[in-house]
Amino acid sequence: MNKFSVVLPMPPTTNNMFVNNPRGGRFPSKEYKDWQRSAGTPLDGPWPERFEDADDLWWKWRFTVYGLTKVSDLSNRIKAPEDMIVTMTGLKDHKVIGLHAYREDEHAEWGRCVMIEVEIVE
Numbered sequence: 001m002n003k004f005s006v007v008l009p010m011p012p013t014t015n016n017m018f019v020n021n022p023r024g025g026r027f028p029s030k031e032y033k034d035w036q037r038s039a040g041t042p043l044d045g046p047w048p049e050r051f052e053d054a055d056d057l058w059w060k061w062r063f064t065v066y067g068l069t070k071v072s073d074l075s076n077r078i079k080a081p082e083d084m085i086v087t088m089t090g091l092k093d094h095k096v097i098g099l100h101a102y103r104e105d106e107h108a109e110w111g112r113c114v115m116i117e118v119e120i121v122e
Contacts (some may be wrong), residue, residue: 005117006042007110010065011035011080013072032080039084043110045090051067051120054090058121060098061085067112068103075101089118097121 011043015035028036040047051057065077078101086093108115 002036002122003118003121004048005044005115007044007113007115008039008042008081008084009035009040009114010067010112011077011114013076014079015076017080022080028103035080036084039081043113050090051074052090054092054095057091058095058097058098059075059091060119060121061098062100062102062115064102064104064114064115064117065113066104066106066108066110068105070105074103077114081114085116085118091118 012031013027016029017032019029020026061082063078063081065074068074068077078099082093082096082099085091107113
């Protein structure tokens with residue numbers, strides 16, 4: 001498989017993924033943990049099987065956000081989906097060779113969401 005796509009619920013912004021611990025350090029926010037649970041099951045079908053040879057694969061991805069508010073920063077929505085791609089497929093984030101991010105003001109058929117399209121580069 002050289003390509004796959006998934007539709008995920010709207011991710012939290014990077015600013016809302018982690019919470020500062022008053023005793024030091026940071027931990028995942030409730031919003032981020034809830035999103036991770038829901039993103040484990042894409043809105044349009046299952047994740048592809050994990051890549052056995054992920055250490056050797058370079059990849060690029062396209063990220064389209066549907067229904068983003070006018071004041072929300074597009075780039076603040078990239079980190080959570082990229083981490084989810086890595087978690088669910090085994091692909092390595094240091095092997096990304098390209099990312100294209102887009103926003104569509106209208107809602108997709110799934111409502112406010114993100115569409116992820118991944119291509120393995122050979």
